[in-house]
Amino acid sequence: MTTQHEYVDGNRLAGPLADVFAVDITAASTSCIGCGRRSVVAQLHVYVVGEGYVARCPGCQDPVLRYARTSTGGVLDLRGTLSLQVPLPG
């Protein structure tokens, strides 16, 4: 387990995830597959390595979302996410 001071939060994902989503995904809410907790993406605990991001559930620390930018594309892994609820204008 890493210390609590090494992560930032999901606000940091706004720019990187704009590569792959047409809407701001940090305001979306997710359900963690590990513990069921609902979190706003902006509040996930994010660990950054270069242009790779692992966003963990603030409750159980399971990975909820992973994203990496490579020289040829973006790799998004949503295996830890039960659903993403995205606020959209009516």
Place this chain on the structure above:
Amino acid sequence: MVRRLAWQAARVLETRPETATARTLVLDVPEWPGHLAGQHVDVRLTAEDGYRAMRSYSIASAPDGSRIAITVQRLPDGEVSPYLVDGVSVGDRLELRGPVGGWFVWEPSSRIPVLLVAGGSGSVPLIAMLRARIATGSTARFRLIYSARTLADVLHADELAAAPEGVGVDLVLTREESPSGRPAGRLRLDDLGRPRGPVDVYVCGPTGFVESAATMLVTLGYDEARIRTERFGGGGRP
């Protein structure tokens, strides 16, 4: 039509020292679509050998056409901040994308009282909210509680000292007595006070500060659903 967020070249219009270790850069971003207070930009630097480093910086200014300001704190072992604080000159170009982040934002149409809690350079998105309040003529009550090491570390100090009616500013200094006479020390429960009615709370600072402030706020009875936080840690924005 979906607007894809592209990297664009911003031109440095003006630089302004804030403290011994922080500087404001005023940038012209030709395609700027406007922003909400609290949003940030990503800045990317590319070295001659192709090595790239990207960091996020909060926007410090209220919306003002194609101009935005960022206030950058130099971190001793930072890769990007030393260049932005000491290296960049007026006329230089920076690669930037934004605005990004739609959650840690204040909507000027809101009438709900606002409590801003800043740790160190976490004050930057919060000053953008104060500036947006003033620029839009909002009458929402604002209170800023700003924790810094010493008075000399307080960003935008002159502006905070001249805060208009309806805006309260309390400094919490950790290494010296505050101008109010508060003894030196970290943020405590009495600094925050209890909520009277609904309050929208924005907390921004280093991860440890944000964790501790958020815990105190919940203890004091602030509604967790109205507390929005932004943390920057080691990987955040050196």
